[in-house]
Amino acid sequence: MVPHAKSGFWRGLAPYLLSSILLISAYMHVGAVKVAASSLAVIGIPIHFVASLPSMTLAAMQGRLITTDQLRRQFEFLREQNLILRARLQRFEFLENENNRLRELLQATPQAVEKVTLAQLVAVNPDLGSLTVLVNKGSADDVYIGQPVIDAGGIVGQVTKSSLFTSKISLITEESQAVPVQVVRSGVRAILYGGGKNRTLRVMYLDRNVDIQPDDVLVSSGLGEIYPPGYPVAVVTAVERNVAESFMNIEAKPMSHLGRDREVLLLWPTQLKSSDHGSDAIVEEKSE
Amino acid sequence: MIQVDSAPRRPWIPFLTLFAALILLVLPMQELPGGFVPDWVSLVLIYWALAFPVRMGVPIAWVTGLIVDIITLGIPGAHAFTKSVIVYITGSLALRIRAFPIWQQSVVVFLLLSLELASLVIISGLTGEAITGMHRWTAVVVGALVWPLIYHVLRRSRHSSNLRGS
Structure with a gap:
């Protein structure tokens, strides 16, 4: 038995190819189709959600498996980093103010x-x-x-x-x-x-x-x-x-x-x- | 012709595997260079088209392709087109391909995936969407290489679901 004997090329494939081509050309030339396609993308949400589960659970597990000691060290590191960044930010703010003032003098838009x-x-x-x-x-x-x-x-x-x-x-x-x-x-x-x-x-x-x-x-x-x-x-x-x-x-x-x-x-x-x-x-x- | 020995226990298995392939498609794999990840969806579609040429035919491939286009924000209809073509070819030659040894099936899969990539390149070129780099051809080779694995995994899932017939 040939599986496609009763539905050959013209009934089995051609309509689908035709509708794909219609879709593609509609997408290219009709603006409304673009909008429709972008709203249809919501059907991808469950798929994207499931796909993000492994990395999300991994991140959650990393949070659980961490020891107090590691946490303390991380906290120390982040605090130091924060201090350094804040010191730099002060300098940055000063520079930004100066820059804006100079720009005003030059009448350029900030x-x-x-x-x-x-x-x-x-x-x-x-x-x-x-x-x-x-x-x-x-x-x-x-x-x-x-x-x-x-x-x-x-x-x-x-x-x-x-x-x-x-x-x-x-x-x-x-x-x-x-x-x-x-x-x-x-x-x-x-x-x-x-x-x-x-x-x-x-x-x-x-x-x-x-x-x-x-x-x-x-x-x-x-x-x-x-x-x-x-x-x-x-x-x-x-x-x-x-x-x-x-x-x-x-x-x-x-x-x-x-x-x-x-x-x-x-x-x-x-x-x-x-x-x-x-x-x-x-x-x-x-x-x- | 559907010959059911006993009622299929899990008739939704093919759709579940397709859903899994769609998830693999969008799974963020930061460490892997994108060019090496094969098109899981096409591989799964080819398997089910071999197993059930009539039931898992062009309509299902078309809808799956459209879902791929939509969730990856691609050109709607592009994957629908290419996947319909490869599933039609697979379905028409299913009886012959099924008799092949596994490495010959890999060669067939390689040809089918190449055909799909070539048509995708042509479609993107015609629509003016950016296509860059030829590194996706490695994905075609990888797809052909992992075919034996896909084949065995999906065959086990098919046997466990007790699905028979065409």
Whole structure:
């Protein structure tokens, strides 16, 4: 018996292919379908919830299994850390005040981050070939496309898609991503491109005699209107000057943990909060 | 043709395994590089299409694919399309593939997963969504390599559930 004898290609497969194609084209061309798809994503909540259970129980167990001694040591460590950070913060506040005053003198608008929200990862690399993570905050929490995301180390990436309760973050290492950066030491501006593979970034189109060297820290320059200025992005790992070429080959490695932490921070910069940024708003003309 | 010796004890086993595969799909595995994680959902769908070509056919693959698209915020319809295709092919050739030794089945699985990845690349390219890197091809190889494991685990679950027939 041939299982598909009674339902061949035309009845067994073609209708499904046709409806998929209709769905895909509707998704691309009709805005309402995008909205519907983003609200439909709520059916993923139980799945994401169950998927987060192992790490949640692990975290809970770690809390239970810890001894008083370890707790005390951890507490001591955190208290010290807190003191150091508070001391630094005082200095930072002083600098911020000074900076704002200088900006007022120059009549420039102060730049600040208006709001920060903690989001938890619910999936890593969920789809084909892209370096993305899903987090548990969505358009219901005012997440917008093009929103900058950081973690304890530095810039992680930007939001490229959001549904009601989840959103997708494209990491800066993704090939389609670019971050306008500035070298802290020399003030040189450059564009940092994602390398595609895990944890490699490239600085492209920098002239041979520009001042950049290994271990230079790159911070966001705020020029692409996506990322607010001043956040650490990457450390230069290798600079290769080739006399035959007019540009240098520069490799860098990201300072953020790129989805290795369970939590990331979503930023709402004051100046950039309009929600009309496209996902690929950083389009740089590549002058080869 | 359904030949039931005794009533199936747990007829929901295939759906439970599909649900488990969906969970594995979104499980945050920070330490593992993403390129090495095979598409569990496709592997499970292929197994059930081999076991029950009629009951676990294209409609179920289509709905599962749509769920994958929705929960990963992908293009709705993309996985529905590719999974329908591979399950249709598997179902049509089920009797032949079932007679293969396990390593030949792995080769078939490799071809099916490659076909799925190729169509996904084409669909993403046509819709203009970013596709980057070819590292997902390693996931196809890993998928073919873990097929014997999937096969044995799911066969045990099928026997324990007493599901027979097509």
